[in-house]
Amino acid sequence: MTNIKKTPLYELHDRLGAKFVPFAGYKMPVQYSTGVMKEHLHTRSSAGLFDVSHMGQIKVSSKRGDAVGLLNCLEELMPCDLRFLSKDRQCYSFFTNDRGGLSDDLMIANRGSHFLIIVNASRKLDDFSHLEKKIGDRCQIELLADRSLLALQGPLASKVLEKYNSSFARMFFLDVKTITLLGVECWVSRSGYTGEDGFELSIPSEDVKRIAEEFLTHEDVLPIGLGARDSLRLEAGLCLYGNDLDEITTPIEANLNWAVHKVRRIGGEREGGFIGDQIILGQLASGTDIKRVALLPKERAPIREGCALFETAESTSSVGHVTSGGFSPTLQKPISLAYIKSDLATKNNELFAEVRGKRMGVTVTTLPFVKTKYKIKTKE
């Protein structure tokens, strides 16, 4: 267990006063000297730089130069419509398993000659094996070891990047583009994990330190750790694999129905055909026993992962549990994500969470907790 990995930016983090935590086998900055609260608020008001180089970047291409075959292979593993995903566009999806659960959630980009999949750090080796096992006979699978990943997020992110190349300004949410930045070819997507407008940049590892240092010379940019990354994504209502998603929870239970694209649903043009399709499509038609919801605690104590939920202050049988919870720096109050019995999952319904032996009131609410600010392309 001593074999802990570091990203190419480890020394830079250390110099910036980072406090490190082990995360998915990496020694990662949880916060810098600024602190989680200010890092969070800075990202919402200005621009935050995140090192997410621990995440997996997987390139998938056809062994036979067969574009349709490549789409079909990938569609066996995820319930999305990749034919509709144009060149240089990205979408959210997940690898399903035969129980209808999720073995990971991901972002997949169509790069013309290949697809680029960004996966969770903790799952990347399993994802690679899964791809190899299922479609490795027909597709070339590469877990890119020589590229790092930076995210620049927040309302000023675009302004910062446009100073280097005006192409950034012409991208919309979920667009993907290869852009030369300080002489380096970067694979850029206008996306992120904060609910803000922002970009993720895949950069050759040998150049990432120079680029990160350059970004940090802007007074609008501060380095942001994993602590604020978690509170930002929670405010945006985005799931964290391992907390809110796992191998036994289906996307329908997780309320990610929108990510099971129309053509893959019952009656669709390419109905099913992905791992666990019967269970997932069955649930889409007839509902699930439990559902992911947003909760607003009534008191000031954060209600964190693992807390049991009850229908009343006295009832003894639990009706669900919290999977992510914390304090929202933007709202200045606690927020939680939870799985509860579906018949209780209606807006404004009141439940109780058990925290340190005490029952505390919570209200079911809608997501996101904080309005997202993606730069979405409106129809011409």
Add this chain to the structure above:
Amino acid sequence: MKFTEEHEWLRLEGKVVVVGITEHAAEQLGDLVFVELPDVGVNVSKDDEIVVIESVKAASDILAPLDGKITEVNDSIVEDPSLVNSDPSGEGWFFKLELNNLGDLDSLMTKEQYDAFIS
């Protein structure tokens, strides 16, 4: 002022000690967002978990530093937990404790010992 390995400071004021967390601890915990204090009048034993503090990221317990009775708590840190970060050894105090044995204070660290402990 005396210090515990749990990063609390204790300042003797007459027959009671005022208890808070050290600047080092406040810095390590990060911005506090929630504090739950014990009831006034309760008897506590050393190492009882009597205070809950939470940062954006995590919850921690503060233990009773010695045996005694809670005589007063600082409600202003419940109202504004950030006081603990901005003034940990002043306005950010947690509670006052009437010790069962004043002599127990001798078992705790001095400032020099604590500074060595955290370095």
